[in-house]
Amino acid sequence: MFQFKWLWHNLKGDRVRYILALCLSVVGCSLTIINPYIGQRIVDLFIASDDAAQRLTTERGLLVGLGLAMIGFSLLRTGLAYFTTMLFERASQNLLFRVRIYLYNKIQGQDMRYYDRNRTGDLMTKMTGDLEMVRHSLSWIIKTIIESLTVFTAAVVYFFFIDAELTLWLLILSPPIGIVAFIFARRVRPMYVDLRERLSQLNTTTQENIAGNRVVKAFAREDYEIKKFTEKSMNYSVANKAAAMVWLDYFPYLEIFSQGFAVILMLAGGLFVMEGRITFGEFAAFSALIWGLSNPMRSIGIVINDIQRFFASLAKIIEVYYANPDIVNEHKTEVKRRYQGRIQFENVSFKYDGATVLENISFKIEPGETIAIMGATGSGKTTLINLIPRFYDVTNGRVLVDGTDVRKLGLDELRCNIGVATQDVLLFSDTIDGNIAYGDPDMPEEDVMKFAKLAAAHDFIRKMPEDYNTIVGERGVGLSGGQKQRIALARALAVQPPILILDDTTSAVDMETEEHIQKSLRELDFPCTKIIIAQRVSTTAEADRILILDNGRVIEEGTHAELLAKRGYYYDVFMLQNEGIGREAMTHGQK
Structure with a gap:
């Protein structure tokens, strides 16, 4: 019943x-x-x-009047059917x-953990196929059920009005049909739940392969991906066929019982006519009306099939519908103020x-300071900065802004200030x-430039086919890694945030471009606290302070000179990078 309350x-x-459509369906089918x-009157008279x-x-x-x-x-029934179909479609x-x-909107409001737990393909399936199944059920399946019940009831009432005994002979087939339908429904429902999960896996595989097509081609793994997709497609096909075959297992019984109505009518009805009873x-x-009994019974399997699909899809939609994020906007403000940019862990x-x-x-960043964060892969750098805009919430302790x-x-x-x-x-x-x-769609073109x-993106943008009006392909297709990083940096700067977080955003640019970007960041015309994750010493050297992370702990903290003097992790990275530059210079000199 919960599902129908949700629909209501x-x-x-x-x-x-919708209620008007249901009422008109009942009237039309009655x-x-x-x-x-009328046919009875014509024949008898x-x-x-x-x-x-x-x-x-x-x-x-x-006779003409009856005709x-x-x-x-x-014509009236046809008109009512057309009108009710339009009402059902409009409502659905x-x-x-x-x-x-x-x-x-619900998905947009979820926190990062939700996206970590849910596959993109699964969410896409819920937003498309599952929703369409619910719409189909509302506009067609429920309509079919109501109309079948109405026709069946109207036929039975009319038959009882003509002859109760003959009607009871016809209805003797209804209990076995109901039993077969019940057994079929219990058997097929878990199969449609599994079928829906396999469809989700298929969509996830498709989405991942299309999104990662460059990686697939780079490693010449097309055949492997085709094989993987074929396997998922085969799993879905097998499950789909298995569900269909279950219907075929019960179809002969339902069809035989449905045809049995005509046989009983021929035998018992013919005998009653000869006896003069009717x-x-x-x-x-x-x-003329025996189909009102046989057709609902014949279509009961198809209706049950769709109803099971409906329940499987609706269960997935309700999961999203009632999912609540752990991180919610509990302190909404009408007027958004600009922060100073003081951060404390x-x-x-x-x-x-x-x-x-x-x-x-634990550390503190004063307004306007530039802090660099360095550490080995997996040391927790990105997680650390994700706590500031509350992409995740701390387990213990506090992150304070101003x-x-x-x-x-x-x-x-908070996020408007970052x-x-x-x-x-x-x-x-x-x-x-x-x-x-992106952060300010009304921004003047002069500010964008x-x-x-x-x-350091203006020069290469000017060389694009349509300048700043050039359409960027999906996920930046057609741009180099460094070009995409520079556009992303321009996007972050364009909102003039009091807090700027850069997560290794110059890793794909050359040294000259990086120097230009560093100079720009030092000379911003608005107050800004900068947190920069970087692996290059050339990026971190001019920061006010440098934090070194290792296994989720701060193991070193200080300025460039102070950390070199400590001869720890930072010193080792500095020597490694400078030795590499030295060797390269010597190699070029020998050539």
Whole structure:
């Protein structure tokens, strides 16, 4: 019942339309008994009666009237069917639109852990195939059930009105049909749950392969990926066929029982006619309306199939619909203020799925300071900066911005004050101008160019086919890694944030470009606290302070000169990078 309550809740705004459609369906299907009744009158009066020839002469007007009535009721039922179908479609399409928007907003509001736990392909399946199945069920399956029950009930009532004993003989087949349908439903439901999961896996594989097509081609793994996709597709196909074959296991029984109605009518009805218990016209009415009993029974398997698909899809949609993020915007503010940019970590620890990533980290950054963070891969650098905009929340300790725990700040206000350029650059399928001005779509073109120049991106943008109006391909296709990094940096700078976080954003640029970017960052015309994750000493050397992380702990802290004097990790990295430069210079000199 919960699923139907959910549907009723989301039909808000279309409930009257949907109820009207249901009522008109009942009315329209109830009218199915009219034409058999008229046919019964025609047969009894103008065909089977002893004075049929005389009636054709004396009561021709009645015959014409009955014929026109049959045509009129047929047109009325057709018109009602068309109108109710339109109402069902309108209501279901509106529900689909509302729920899709709601789910998209819900997904947008989820925290990073949600995306870590849910596959992209699975979310795409929920937003497309599962939602369409719910819409189909609302507009067609429920409609089919209501209409079948109405026709069946109307036929039974009419048959009882003609002859109760013959009707009971016909209904003797209903219990076995119900038993077969019940067994079929219990067997097929878990199969559709499994089928839906296999479809999700197939979509995930497709999405990953398409998104990673460059890697696939770089390693010449097309055959491997085709084989993997074929395997997932085969798994889905096998599950789909298995579910279909279950229906075929029960179909013969349902079909035999459905055809049995006609056999019983022929035997028992024919006997009753010969005995004079019912008239030939009444037998004709039974024959004309017997489909009202057989068709619902015949289609019950198909309806159950779709109902099981509906429940499997709806369960997945409800998972997203009622999913609540751990990190929520509890302190919304009408007026967003600009922060000073003071950041403090107080005994911060962070665990992810039970594994310790950061442990007891404490440091303070004053407004306007530039802090560089360095450490081996997996030391916790990116996790550390992700705690500032609350992509994740600390396990222990506090992260403070301007003296306030970030968990007590408005989430939208906090993130509006932070500019982020990540190592994994994502550019949208939009113009270069649109990507740079992503944080402020109304930004003047002059400002877009200004921040592109600061990020050393202006020169290569000018060489693009349509300048700043050049459309960037999906995820930045057509741009080099360094070009994408510079556009991402311009995008982060364009919001003029009081806090700027750069996660290894110059790793793919040359030394000359990096020097230009470093100079731009030093000479920003707005106050900005900068946190830079980098592996190059040339990037970290001019920072006010450098933090060295190892296994989630700060093992060194100080200026460039102070850390060199300590002769620890930073000193080793400095010597390694400078020795490499020295060897390269000697090699070129020998050549």
